[in-house]
Amino acid sequence: MTDDLVIQRPEGLYCPAGDFFIDPWRPVARAVITHAHADHARSGHTRYLAAVAAEHVLRTRLGDIALQTAAYGEGVTINGVRVSLHPAGHVLGSAQVRIEHAGRVWVASGDYKLQPDATCAPFEPQHCDVFITESTFGLPIYRWAPPTEVFADISAWWAGNAAAGRASVLFCYAFGKAQRILAGVDASIGPIVVHGAVEPLNAAYRASGVALPATQRVSDITDKTLFARALVLAPPAAAGSPWMKRFGDYSDAFASGWMQLRGARRRRALDRGFVLSDHADWPGLQQAIAATGAQRVIVTHGYVPVMVRWLRERGLQADAFDTEFGDAHEDAAEGAPAA
Numbered sequence: 001m002t003d004d005l006v007i008q009r010p011e012g013l014y015c016p017a018g019d020f021f022i023d024p025w026r027p028v029a030r031a032v033i034t035h036a037h038a039d040h041a042r043s044g045h046t047r048y049l050a051a052v053a054a055e056h057v058l059r060t061r062l063g064d065i066a067l068q069t070a071a072y073g074e075g076v077t078i079n080g081v082r083v084s085l086h087p088a089g090h091v092l093g094s095a096q097v098r099i100e101h102a103g104r105v106w107v108a109s110g111d112y113k114l115q116p117d118a119t120c121a122p123f124e125p126q127h128c129d130v131f132i133t134e135s136t137f138g139l140p141i142y143r144w145a146p147p148t149e150v151f152a153d154i155s156a157w158w159a160g161n162a163a164a165g166r167a168s169v170l171f172c173y174a175f176g177k178a179q180r181i182l183a184g185v186d187a188s189i190g191p192i193v194v195h196g197a198v199e200p201l202n203a204a205y206r207a208s209g210v211a212l213p214a215t216q217r218v219s220d221i222t223d224k225t226l227f228a229r230a231l232v233l234a235p236p237a238a239a240g241s242p243w244m245k246r247f248g249d250y251s252d253a254f255a256s257g258w259m260q261l262r263g264a265r266r267r268r269a270l271d272r273g274f275v276l277s278d279h280a281d282w283p284g285l286q287q288a289i290a291a292t293g294a295q296r297v298i299v300t301h302g303y304v305p306v307m308v309r310w311l312r313e314r315g316l317q318a319d320a321f322d323t324e325f326g327d328a329h330e331d332a333a334e335g336a337p338a339a
Protein backbone atom coordinates (compact mmCIF):
# COMPACT_ATOMS: atom_id res chain seq x y z
CA MET A 1 0.00 0.00 0.00
CA THR A 2 2.87 2.39 0.74
CA ASP A 3 3.71 2.33 -2.97
CA ASP A 4 0.38 3.93 -3.79
CA LEU A 5 0.63 7.50 -5.02
CA VAL A 6 -2.74 8.37 -3.48
CA ILE A 7 -4.23 6.96 -0.30
CA GLN A 8 -7.15 7.79 1.99
CA ARG A 9 -6.58 9.87 5.08
CA PRO A 10 -9.16 11.34 7.45
CA GLU A 11 -8.46 14.76 5.90
CA GLY A 12 -8.99 13.54 2.34
CA LEU A 13 -7.17 11.91 -0.59
CA TYR A 14 -3.45 12.10 0.16
CA CYS A 15 -0.25 11.72 -1.85
CA PRO A 16 2.38 10.43 0.65
CA ALA A 17 5.33 10.92 -1.72
CA GLY A 18 4.45 14.56 -2.36
CA ASP A 19 2.88 15.30 1.02
CA PHE A 20 -0.21 17.00 -0.42
CA PHE A 21 -3.94 16.39 -0.52
CA ILE A 22 -6.44 16.44 -3.38
CA ASP A 23 -9.74 18.23 -2.59
CA PRO A 24 -9.37 17.61 1.18
CA TRP A 25 -12.45 18.07 3.37
CA ARG A 26 -10.47 18.98 6.48
CA PRO A 27 -7.91 21.80 6.71
CA VAL A 28 -4.44 20.78 5.50
CA ALA A 29 -1.11 22.45 4.72
CA ARG A 30 -1.21 21.84 0.99
CA ALA A 31 -4.31 21.24 -1.11
CA VAL A 32 -4.50 20.55 -4.84
CA ILE A 33 -8.01 21.55 -5.94
CA THR A 34 -9.78 19.95 -8.90
CA HIS A 35 -12.54 22.55 -9.10
CA ALA A 36 -14.40 25.21 -7.14
CA HIS A 37 -17.60 23.32 -6.22
CA ALA A 38 -18.10 23.48 -2.46
CA ASP A 39 -17.49 19.82 -1.68
CA HIS A 40 -14.14 19.87 -3.50
CA ALA A 41 -12.83 23.35 -2.67
CA ARG A 42 -13.11 24.16 1.02
CA SER A 43 -11.75 27.02 3.02
CA GLY A 44 -9.11 26.65 5.72
CA HIS A 45 -6.15 25.14 3.87
CA THR A 46 -2.76 26.83 4.20
CA ARG A 47 -1.85 26.63 0.52
CA TYR A 48 -3.86 25.90 -2.62
CA LEU A 49 -2.87 24.77 -6.10
CA ALA A 50 -5.45 24.96 -8.90
CA ALA A 51 -5.69 25.55 -12.64
CA VAL A 52 -5.23 29.13 -13.91
CA ALA A 53 -8.76 28.99 -15.35
CA ALA A 54 -10.14 28.30 -11.86
CA GLU A 55 -8.69 31.41 -10.24
CA HIS A 56 -11.66 33.79 -10.56
CA VAL A 57 -14.31 31.27 -9.57
CA LEU A 58 -12.19 29.96 -6.68
CA ARG A 59 -11.61 33.44 -5.30
CA THR A 60 -15.30 34.28 -5.72
CA ARG A 61 -16.12 31.31 -3.51
CA LEU A 62 -13.21 31.23 -1.04
CA GLY A 63 -11.99 34.83 -0.94
CA ASP A 64 -8.37 35.68 -0.30
CA ILE A 65 -6.68 32.27 -0.23
CA ALA A 66 -2.96 31.51 -0.74
CA LEU A 67 -3.40 30.28 -4.29
CA GLN A 68 -0.78 29.04 -6.70
CA THR A 69 -2.05 28.40 -10.22
CA ALA A 70 -0.75 26.27 -13.06
CA ALA A 71 -1.70 26.28 -16.72
CA TYR A 72 -3.28 23.08 -18.00
CA GLY A 73 -0.47 20.64 -18.73
CA GLU A 74 2.18 22.64 -16.88
CA GLY A 75 4.31 20.55 -14.52
CA VAL A 76 4.64 21.61 -10.89
CA THR A 77 7.10 19.78 -8.66
CA ILE A 78 5.91 19.19 -5.09
CA ASN A 79 8.49 17.47 -2.88
CA GLY A 80 9.97 15.70 -5.89
CA VAL A 81 6.60 14.59 -7.28
CA ARG A 82 5.51 15.93 -10.67
CA VAL A 83 1.96 17.26 -10.58
CA SER A 84 0.04 18.63 -13.56
CA LEU A 85 -3.56 19.68 -14.11
CA HIS A 86 -5.57 18.70 -17.18
CA PRO A 87 -9.03 19.79 -18.34
CA ALA A 88 -11.93 17.81 -16.86
CA GLY A 89 -14.73 19.49 -18.86
CA HIS A 90 -16.90 19.78 -15.73
CA VAL A 91 -17.04 23.54 -14.95
CA LEU A 92 -14.75 26.51 -15.58
CA GLY A 93 -11.26 25.70 -14.28
CA SER A 94 -12.00 22.05 -13.50
CA ALA A 95 -8.99 19.80 -13.66
CA GLN A 96 -7.85 16.23 -13.41
CA VAL A 97 -4.78 15.90 -11.24
CA ARG A 98 -1.98 13.90 -12.86
CA ILE A 99 0.70 12.67 -10.46
CA GLU A 100 3.95 11.19 -11.72
CA HIS A 101 6.53 9.67 -9.41
CA ALA A 102 9.13 6.89 -9.67
CA GLY A 103 7.91 5.85 -13.10
CA ARG A 104 4.25 5.59 -12.18
CA VAL A 105 1.34 7.81 -13.17
CA TRP A 106 -1.90 8.26 -11.24
CA VAL A 107 -4.73 10.55 -12.29
CA ALA A 108 -7.51 11.81 -10.02
CA SER A 109 -10.46 12.93 -12.11
CA GLY A 110 -12.35 15.22 -9.76
CA ASP A 111 -15.73 15.63 -11.46
CA TYR A 112 -15.83 15.43 -15.24
CA LYS A 113 -17.96 15.16 -18.34
CA LEU A 114 -17.27 14.39 -21.96
CA GLN A 115 -20.11 16.42 -23.49
CA PRO A 116 -19.31 19.78 -25.09
CA ASP A 117 -19.56 22.84 -22.84
CA ALA A 118 -18.97 26.34 -24.21
CA THR A 119 -17.96 27.61 -20.76
CA CYS A 120 -14.94 25.38 -20.07
CA ALA A 121 -12.09 23.49 -21.72
CA PRO A 122 -13.02 19.98 -22.93
CA PHE A 123 -12.05 16.81 -21.04
CA GLU A 124 -8.63 15.51 -22.04
CA PRO A 125 -8.04 11.84 -21.25
CA GLN A 126 -4.68 11.15 -19.59
CA HIS A 127 -2.93 7.82 -19.96
CA CYS A 128 -2.17 6.45 -16.52
CA ASP A 129 -1.56 3.36 -14.41
CA VAL A 130 -4.28 4.16 -11.90
CA PHE A 131 -7.37 6.30 -12.51
CA ILE A 132 -9.35 7.70 -9.59
CA THR A 133 -12.83 8.40 -10.94
CA GLU A 134 -16.12 9.82 -9.84
CA SER A 135 -19.28 7.85 -10.62
CA THR A 136 -22.09 10.31 -9.83
CA PHE A 137 -24.25 8.98 -12.67
CA GLY A 138 -22.74 5.50 -12.85
CA LEU A 139 -25.91 3.61 -13.67
CA PRO A 140 -26.94 2.38 -17.14
CA ILE A 141 -30.15 4.45 -17.04
CA TYR A 142 -28.16 7.68 -17.28
CA ARG A 143 -27.58 8.63 -20.91
CA TRP A 144 -27.54 12.27 -21.89
CA ALA A 145 -29.02 13.73 -25.06
CA PRO A 146 -26.78 16.12 -27.00
CA PRO A 147 -26.74 19.47 -25.13
CA THR A 148 -27.83 21.34 -28.27
CA GLU A 149 -31.13 19.43 -28.09
CA VAL A 150 -31.57 20.28 -24.42
CA PHE A 151 -30.85 23.97 -25.01
CA ALA A 152 -33.34 23.99 -27.91
CA ASP A 153 -35.95 22.50 -25.55
CA ILE A 154 -35.23 25.12 -22.89
CA SER A 155 -35.41 27.93 -25.45
CA ALA A 156 -38.72 26.61 -26.84
CA TRP A 157 -40.18 26.42 -23.30
CA TRP A 158 -39.01 29.98 -22.61
CA ALA A 159 -40.37 31.31 -25.94
CA GLY A 160 -43.73 29.64 -25.29
CA ASN A 161 -44.01 31.16 -21.84
CA ALA A 162 -42.95 34.59 -23.11
CA ALA A 163 -45.65 34.44 -25.78
CA ALA A 164 -48.18 33.66 -23.05
CA GLY A 165 -46.91 36.44 -20.79
CA ARG A 166 -45.44 34.11 -18.14
CA ALA A 167 -42.03 34.22 -16.51
CA SER A 168 -39.80 31.17 -17.09
CA VAL A 169 -38.13 30.27 -13.81
CA LEU A 170 -35.39 27.71 -14.32
CA PHE A 171 -33.80 26.24 -11.21
CA CYS A 172 -30.19 25.20 -11.61
CA TYR A 173 -27.02 25.20 -9.60
CA ALA A 174 -25.54 28.72 -9.36
CA PHE A 175 -22.00 27.75 -10.35
CA GLY A 176 -21.39 25.89 -13.59
CA LYS A 177 -24.87 24.86 -14.63
CA ALA A 178 -26.24 28.40 -14.67
CA GLN A 179 -23.41 29.71 -16.85
CA ARG A 180 -23.63 26.73 -19.19
CA ILE A 181 -27.35 27.42 -19.67
CA LEU A 182 -26.69 31.12 -20.25
CA ALA A 183 -24.17 30.25 -22.96
CA GLY A 184 -26.55 27.72 -24.53
CA VAL A 185 -29.99 29.36 -24.69
CA ASP A 186 -31.29 31.69 -27.41
CA ALA A 187 -30.78 35.02 -25.63
CA SER A 188 -32.82 36.90 -28.26
CA ILE A 189 -36.08 35.54 -26.79
CA GLY A 190 -36.19 38.05 -23.94
CA PRO A 191 -34.39 39.47 -20.92
CA ILE A 192 -32.41 37.16 -18.66
CA VAL A 193 -32.56 37.80 -14.95
CA VAL A 194 -30.72 35.90 -12.24
CA HIS A 195 -30.88 35.29 -8.52
CA GLY A 196 -28.28 37.10 -6.39
CA ALA A 197 -26.41 33.82 -5.89
CA VAL A 198 -25.84 33.44 -9.63
CA GLU A 199 -24.51 36.85 -10.69
CA PRO A 200 -21.15 36.77 -8.81
CA LEU A 201 -20.32 33.55 -10.63
CA ASN A 202 -21.36 35.12 -13.95
CA ALA A 203 -18.94 37.94 -13.19
CA ALA A 204 -16.15 35.45 -12.44
CA TYR A 205 -16.79 33.68 -15.75
CA ARG A 206 -16.75 36.95 -17.68
CA ALA A 207 -13.54 38.00 -15.91
CA SER A 208 -12.09 34.67 -17.07
CA GLY A 209 -12.93 35.45 -20.70
CA VAL A 210 -16.06 33.29 -21.06
CA ALA A 211 -18.72 35.00 -23.22
CA LEU A 212 -22.16 35.09 -21.59
CA PRO A 213 -25.27 37.01 -22.63
CA ALA A 214 -26.28 40.08 -20.61
CA THR A 215 -27.92 39.31 -17.27
CA GLN A 216 -29.64 41.44 -14.65
CA ARG A 217 -30.03 40.75 -10.98
CA VAL A 218 -33.66 40.16 -10.03
CA SER A 219 -33.30 42.67 -7.20
CA ASP A 220 -32.19 45.39 -9.65
CA ILE A 221 -35.35 45.19 -11.72
CA THR A 222 -37.86 47.96 -11.10
CA ASP A 223 -40.20 47.32 -14.03
CA LYS A 224 -41.91 44.08 -12.97
CA THR A 225 -43.71 43.71 -16.32
CA LEU A 226 -40.36 42.65 -17.72
CA PHE A 227 -40.63 39.32 -15.88
CA ALA A 228 -43.43 38.22 -18.23
CA ARG A 229 -40.89 37.67 -21.03
CA ALA A 230 -37.90 36.80 -18.88
CA LEU A 231 -35.85 33.71 -18.30
CA VAL A 232 -35.06 33.61 -14.57
CA LEU A 233 -32.17 31.48 -13.32
CA ALA A 234 -32.24 30.65 -9.62
CA PRO A 235 -30.70 28.06 -7.31
CA PRO A 236 -33.02 25.18 -6.33
CA ALA A 237 -33.26 26.54 -2.77
CA ALA A 238 -35.35 29.45 -4.11
CA ALA A 239 -38.15 27.09 -5.15
CA GLY A 240 -41.25 27.57 -3.07
CA SER A 241 -39.71 30.50 -1.18
CA PRO A 242 -41.24 34.00 -0.81
CA TRP A 243 -38.58 35.13 -3.30
CA MET A 244 -40.79 33.63 -6.04
CA LYS A 245 -43.79 35.87 -5.35
CA ARG A 246 -42.48 38.77 -7.44
CA PHE A 247 -42.85 36.81 -10.68
CA GLY A 248 -46.62 36.61 -10.60
CA ASP A 249 -47.63 34.05 -13.22
CA TYR A 250 -44.73 31.76 -14.02
CA SER A 251 -43.74 28.35 -15.28
CA ASP A 252 -41.00 26.58 -13.38
CA ALA A 253 -38.45 23.97 -14.40
CA PHE A 254 -35.31 22.30 -13.14
CA ALA A 255 -32.15 21.52 -15.11
CA SER A 256 -30.29 18.54 -13.68
CA GLY A 257 -29.08 15.07 -14.54
CA TRP A 258 -31.49 13.77 -11.91
CA MET A 259 -34.38 14.90 -14.10
CA GLN A 260 -33.80 11.69 -16.05
CA LEU A 261 -35.23 9.88 -13.05
CA ARG A 262 -38.93 9.24 -13.38
CA GLY A 263 -40.69 11.00 -10.53
CA ALA A 264 -37.96 13.54 -9.72
CA ARG A 265 -39.83 16.34 -11.48
CA ARG A 266 -43.19 15.24 -10.11
CA ARG A 267 -41.91 15.14 -6.54
CA ARG A 268 -40.86 18.76 -6.84
CA ALA A 269 -44.16 19.66 -8.52
CA LEU A 270 -42.38 21.35 -11.40
CA ASP A 271 -43.84 22.13 -14.82
CA ARG A 272 -40.76 20.85 -16.65
CA GLY A 273 -37.54 18.94 -16.09
CA PHE A 274 -34.56 19.33 -18.40
CA VAL A 275 -31.95 16.59 -18.29
CA LEU A 276 -28.69 18.50 -18.27
CA SER A 277 -25.67 17.43 -16.28
CA ASP A 278 -22.07 18.50 -15.83
CA HIS A 279 -21.13 14.92 -14.98
CA ALA A 280 -20.38 12.07 -17.36
CA ASP A 281 -23.27 9.73 -18.08
CA TRP A 282 -22.85 5.93 -17.97
CA PRO A 283 -21.35 5.60 -21.46
CA GLY A 284 -19.21 8.69 -20.80
CA LEU A 285 -17.75 7.21 -17.63
CA GLN A 286 -16.91 3.99 -19.46
CA GLN A 287 -15.39 5.86 -22.38
CA ALA A 288 -13.29 8.08 -20.11
CA ILE A 289 -12.04 5.15 -18.03
CA ALA A 290 -11.14 3.14 -21.13
CA ALA A 291 -9.27 6.10 -22.63
CA THR A 292 -6.89 6.23 -19.66
CA GLY A 293 -5.66 2.68 -20.29
CA ALA A 294 -5.53 2.27 -16.51
CA GLN A 295 -5.41 -1.30 -15.18
CA ARG A 296 -6.56 -0.16 -11.76
CA VAL A 297 -9.51 2.14 -11.10
CA ILE A 298 -10.55 3.66 -7.79
CA VAL A 299 -14.10 5.01 -7.53
CA THR A 300 -14.71 7.97 -5.22
CA HIS A 301 -18.37 8.99 -5.25
CA GLY A 302 -21.73 8.29 -6.82
CA TYR A 303 -22.93 4.77 -7.62
CA VAL A 304 -19.70 3.24 -6.35
CA PRO A 305 -20.56 -0.49 -5.97
CA VAL A 306 -22.21 -0.64 -9.40
CA MET A 307 -19.17 0.88 -11.08
CA VAL A 308 -16.67 -1.24 -9.12
CA ARG A 309 -18.53 -4.42 -10.10
CA TRP A 310 -18.70 -3.36 -13.74
CA LEU A 311 -14.96 -2.66 -13.81
CA ARG A 312 -14.08 -5.99 -12.17
CA GLU A 313 -16.24 -7.82 -14.67
CA ARG A 314 -14.02 -6.30 -17.33
CA GLY A 315 -10.90 -7.68 -15.68
CA LEU A 316 -9.72 -4.43 -14.15
CA GLN A 317 -8.55 -4.06 -10.59
CA ALA A 318 -11.19 -1.88 -9.01
CA ASP A 319 -11.85 -0.57 -5.54
CA ALA A 320 -13.29 2.48 -3.82
CA PHE A 321 -12.25 5.41 -1.68
CA ASP A 322 -14.65 6.54 0.97
CA THR A 323 -14.85 10.29 0.34
CA GLU A 324 -16.96 13.19 1.47
CA PHE A 325 -17.62 14.36 -2.08
CA GLY A 326 -21.33 14.64 -2.73
CA ASP A 327 -23.65 15.67 -5.47
CA ALA A 328 -25.34 18.47 -3.56
CA HIS A 329 -23.05 20.97 -5.26
CA GLU A 330 -23.98 19.97 -8.68
CA ASP A 331 -27.08 18.11 -9.57
CA ALA A 332 -28.98 17.40 -6.45
CA ALA A 333 -32.72 17.62 -6.48
CA GLU A 334 -34.90 16.96 -3.52
CA GLY A 335 -35.77 13.34 -3.84
CA ALA A 336 -32.65 12.47 -5.76
CA PRO A 337 -31.21 9.17 -4.60
CA ALA A 338 -28.59 9.32 -1.87
CA ALA A 339 -25.97 7.72 -4.05
Ligand SMILES: [Zn+2]
Nearest residue numbers: 037111329330
Ligand atom coordinates in the same frame (compact mmCIF):
# COMPACT_ATOMS: atom_id res chain seq x y z
ZN1 LIG B 1 -18.37 19.37 -9.17
Ligand SMILES: [Zn+2]
Nearest residue numbers: 039111325326
Ligand atom coordinates in the same frame (compact mmCIF):
# COMPACT_ATOMS: atom_id res chain seq x y z
ZN1 LIG C 1 -18.19 16.22 -6.90
